Amino acid sequence: MSSFFVMPSEVAEHSLTFCHPRDVAAFSQTCRRAHALIYKATDQYLWRSLFLRYPFDDPRKAVGASPTSEFDWSGKLKRRVFAETIARQGGDRHELLDALLECIEEAAPLSLGREHEHSHNISWVEEILIESDTLALEPEFTESEKLARLRAHLALSLEPGVGTAAPERVKAFRRISRIFVYDLRNYLAECQWGPFTARAEGVYWAHVNAIVNVITMNLRDFGIQWPRDFKPPLSVYGLQATRAYSAPDTLKRSPLDWAGVEGYWMRIVCFCDYRDLIRFNASGWRAGFFDDEYEEASRLLRLNLRLVSVETDPEVLAKLPDPTRPPITFGGTMRGFNAEEQLDRAVRGTVRVMPDGNIRWSFTSIYDSHDQWSSEGVQIGGVCSAAGVVGAWTGAYHEHGDPAGKHPCRYRPFWLFKANEATPKASWPE
Amino acid sequence: MPTIVSVDDSTVPGEGSSRLLLLVSSDNKHIVVEEDIMSRSRFISKQVEGFEATSQRHAILLPFSSFVLNKVIEYCSHYRGYYLLEDDPDAAPPGRSPVREWDQEFLDVDRNMLLRIIKAAHYLEIKSLVGSCARAIADMIRGKTTEEMREILGVENDFTPEEEHSPSSKCTG
Numbered sequence: 001m002s003s004f005f006v007m008p009s010e011v012a013e014h015s016l017t018f019c020h021p022r023d024v025a026a027f028s029q030t031c032r033r034a035h036a037l038i039y040k041a042t043d044q045y046l047w048r049s050l051f052l053r054y055p056f057d058d059p060r061k062a063v064g065a066s067p068t069s070e071f072d073w074s075g076k077l078k079r080r081v082f083a084e085t086i087a088r089q090g091g092d093r094h095e096l097l098d099a100l101l102e103c104i105e106e107a108a109p110l111s112l113g114r115e116h117e118h119s120h121n122i123s124w125v126e127e128i129l130i131e132s133d134t135l136a137l138e139p140e141f142t143e144s145e146k147l148a149r150l151r152a153h154l155a156l157s158l159e160p161g162v163g164t165a166a167p168e169r170v171k172a173f174r175r176i177s178r179i180f181v182y183d184l185r186n187y188l189a190e191c192q193w194g195p196f197t198a199r200a201e202g203v204y205w206a207h208v209n210a211i212v213n214v215i216t217m218n219l220r221d222f223g224i225q226w227p228r229d230f231k232p233p234l235s236v237y238g239l240q241a242t243r244a245y246s247a248p249d250t251l252k253r254s255p256l257d258w259a260g261v262e263g264y265w266m267r268i269v270c271f272c273d274y275r276d277l278i279r280f281n282a283s284g285w286r287a288g289f290f291d292d293e294y295e296e297a298s299r300l301l302r303l304n305l306r307l308v309s310v311e312t313d314p315e316v317l318a319k320l321p322d323p324t325r326p327p328i329t330f331g332g333t334m335r336g337f338n339a340e341e342q343l344d345r346a347v348r349g350t351v352r353v354m355p356d357g358n359i360r361w362s363f364t365s366i367y368d369s370h371d372q373w374s375s376e377g378v379q380i381g382g383v384c385s386a387a388g389v390v391g392a393w394t395g396a397y398h399e400h401g402d403p404a405g406k407h408p409c410r411y412r413p414f415w416l417f418k419a420n421e422a423t424p425k426a427s428w429p430e
Numbered sequence: 431m432p433t434i435v436s437v438d439d440s441t442v443p444g445e446g447s448s449r450l451l452l453l454v455s456s457d458n459k460h461i462v463v464e465e466d467i468m469s470r471s472r473f474i475s476k477q478v479e480g481f482e483a484t485s486q487r488h489a490i491l492l493p494f495s496s497f498v499l500n501k502v503i504e505y506c507s508h509y510r511g512y513y514l515l516e517d518d519p520d521a522a523p524p525g526r527s528p529v530r531e532w533d534q535e536f537l538d539v540d541r542n543m544l545l546r547i548i549k550a551a552h553y554l555e556i557k558s559l560v561g562s563c564a565r566a567i568a569d570m571i572r573g574k575t576t577e578e579m580r581e582i583l584g585v586e587n588d589f590t591p592e593e594e595h596s597p598s599s600k601c602t603g
Contacts, residue, residue: 002545004567004583008552011560018568029576029594030585 005033012037017049021081024050039074047073055120056080057108063244063382065106080124087132096134097146100125104153109244109382112251122239129158136169149205152390153380155212157238162220164292170217171292177213178290180206182272184281187411193394194360194376202356203378211390211413212380218270218298230266230300232417233386242381247418250384256310259351259359260384261330264419265303269393271412272296302419303347305332320353325383327352334365349375361389361416375414388417451478452489459496460489467506470517472555493553498546505536505559516557527561537566541584 004012016024016038024046028038038046051073052058059076060069083099086092107121129135135151135158161170180186186207187193192200195207216235219226233241245251250260271277272294280289311317311326320326328351333344349363359379366372377391394408448464451474455461468474474490481487492499515524537544544566551559571579580587587594 002542003585004545005585006545007548011548011552011564014560015564015567018565019572023568023572023574026574026576027571027579029589030580030583031588034585035589 009037013041013046016046017053019050021050021054021077044071044073047077050074051077054080054124056103056124057106057119057121059106061108062106063109084128087128087134093134094144094146097144097150100128100134100150101146104150104239104242104381107243107382110246110251115251119240119243122243126158126239129154135159145205148209149203152205152209152212153234153242153387154239155232155234155387156216157235162223163217166217166220173213174217175287175290175292177210177217178272178294179285179287180210181214181413182277182280182290182411183285184408184411185285187392187394187408192362192376193374193408193411194362194391195378196354196360196376200354200360200376202354203358207392208378208380208390211392211415214296214413215268215270215298215390215415218296219268221295222298226298229420230268232268232388232415234380234388234417237386241386243385244382245384246381246386247384247388248386248420250418253384254307257307257328258325258383259328259361259379260418261305261307261328261351263305264421265305265388265416266419267301267303267334267414267416268298269301269412269414270296270298274410277410300337301334302337303332303334303416305330305347308348321355321357322353325353325359330363354378359383361391375416377414377416384418386417388415390415449487453499454489454491455496455499456493457495457497459499461496461499461503463503467503467510470506470509470514470556470558472517472519472557474554492550494546494550498543498550501543501547502550502554502556502559505533506556508532508536509558514558516561523557527558527565529565530562533559533562534566537562541570541582 007015016027019027024038028035048071054077056077059065059071079095080099080103082091083096086096103121103125107119108117110117135154156170156173159167159170159173161167164171166174190198191204194200195204195211196202197204212234215232219231219235228236233246240246245260247260249263253260253262272280272290276289280286283289308329308331310328317323317326330349330351332347334347335341335344345365347363347365349361351359351361354360361377361379362375364372364374373393373395375391375393377389379385379389380387391414393412393414395410448466450462451465451468453461453463453468465474465478469478477488477490515521516527537547539547544563548560548563548567551563570582574582579585
């Protein structure tokens, strides 16, 4: 009888590319030649094929990767296969979260002519989360920023439930998120009033996640009263909306506009009654302050933004975390959808890359020519994602709210996302 | 490389564009087959180009038995005139051969035969057949343990006991 090794080794490798990595690992243990074939190959053909056929999106095509990047295909694939084992059988949850987040980050960006292709990475992440209990932890469980970051990218899309009829877990998420969002102590000058870590060097994902949860649950309360076209795409399409260039028309943006600033945007702002806000902060931030029947107000605004300038000073560019994405200054207008709001407000702001690589949006809007508000937010998912920007809108004259100037007097969570040009024509129910 | 023997071109009756080829197997069986059936084989196509350059047609000697050769001819006859992307030398190689039902049935043979077909297909450079055979091998070992794979593939365990107990891969979970 002839053995497997009568085959030319390239054909043997070729046949292994049709197997699951687990089979390949088992095969490598059959004998020395098998082991050498799998682990001592001079090229990456076998592991690259196994990786792409798993299937995962090609990391060479991810945003920021160069087509000539070298990848440790076998290491990357093993980590992901191992993550599946952890999700099913338990193990180091940090390793699991790292693999899931890496997969979301490396999801294939949308490209012209392939706008409707799904991302294998996103499907894989969703499948793991649906089939395992990775998310089924108590809401109080604050394992890490990693879990908060993962949750912020999901926006409860895998956790159905509306208002008081929602499962206890989801209601608990809402309670905890409200307490976080309406606690003025979470809006700090040293974090530049946004959902950031100190000196705004990175994103504070627990804060972003709380904002996402508050807005998502409020919109669910409205049901069909809040039309689908006016909802954040993350709540409608889930994780696919986090892919780079998934926002409308961003594949056709001008070359300078790396962040997809130009065009129409929609913005949802939620707020609780001002007296409640004061009482909550003055009475010791009681965990039960916002009960399950509590209602906030939500407003929809539309914006039209255009690029004003892009940083070109070589000295500034040299200090940037990513010189290919220089800070953009933009301007535009904003107005509400209510019949009484007839006037556009001026908006001015910047978008830039933070030291941790995330994309930060900062802008101010002017009300009645004196009352100024500032917005600080972070892009969820890849550059130009449909998911958009989540952040906090705070009274710009922060020192008025607090004698020490440490906290703002007013702060509202917001969610900004790109709109189809046609969308504002859809009717907004009065 | 096979030795090439001259044959009298007049013994090969032309029928339209499909001329005949004489293939000689390692057990010295002479098999006449229409050229366009075998054009799927890059090896044969290159031989034929050589004939045209020298205006001399030869028998093509092949280093495998008539039993295997007939099997390959059966495959090529089945797909005669069919376009298969993998066999197009001008097309970018596809990432993965598609599953072809007929091939699965055709390759439902014992390991020995399958390995001999693979060697022949590789020699003849019939990429679609190599791809389908590779798939068939993968189907044989999918979900099997290391021990079962040794049995299926006819592989001897030549690890020392120490080597065997130092798993080098995390994927086995």
